[in-house]
Amino acid sequence: MSLLRQAEIHRKTNETEISVFLDIDGSGNSNIDTGVPFLDHMLHQISSHGLFDLNIKAIGDTEIDDHHTNEDVGIALGKAFSESLGDRKGINRFGHFLAPLDEALIQITLDCSGRPHLSYNLKIQSSKIGSYDTELVREFFIAFVNNSGITLHINQIQGVNAHHIVEATFKAFSRAMRMATEIDKRRSETIPSSKGMLEK
DSSP, X not given: OOSOOEEEEEEEOSSEEEEEEEETXXXXXXXXXXXXXXHHHHHHHHHHHHTOEEEXXXXXXXXXXXXXXXXXXXXXXXXXXXXXXXXXXXXXXXXXXXXXXXXXXXXXXXXXXSOOEEEEEOOOOOSEETTEETHHHHHHHHHHHHHHTOEEEEEEEEOOOHHHHHHHHHHHHHHHHHHHHSBOGGGTTSOSSTTSOOOO
16 A cells, blocks of 8 residues: 555646645645635535645636536546545545534435446525536536546435535535545455455
């Protein structure tokens, strides 16, 4: 198992240019500037509550809308997690968390299985949080799942306020990812699968 579980991803298209640095075994330090303020706020939640050190710089065509930047950040961050986990030897693999935020209660359950799947069950009544389109939350997680190779179930137990629902989602996600990616000391030298491998 590598002592450094880190990754740097640079992604450039005609629509966006994204740079991501991730240290899974960090302390929650972050420097994030995507040009999409609400997305920045949610990415800070991932870093802070997951204890991941995370630097993200994005330049995108936000004069059109936030879709491309939001999606491409999800792609780059997903790739960073996949690369930093390597063959996934020694990790807990599974993670889950229930996060409350006032009236909102969100459940996240995930598996770093190498098999991308998203089950998304948020009921956000507002179409926007500030200038951020709430439909982009699902698009972010689709991009992340497809590029990180995780199975992710997002379930809203309760919630009315859109900001509370989405922020609780990112907080629960970060804690579940922290649980799943931390090293299981009892099997630190083996891959957590009866098959002896996890897909990448």
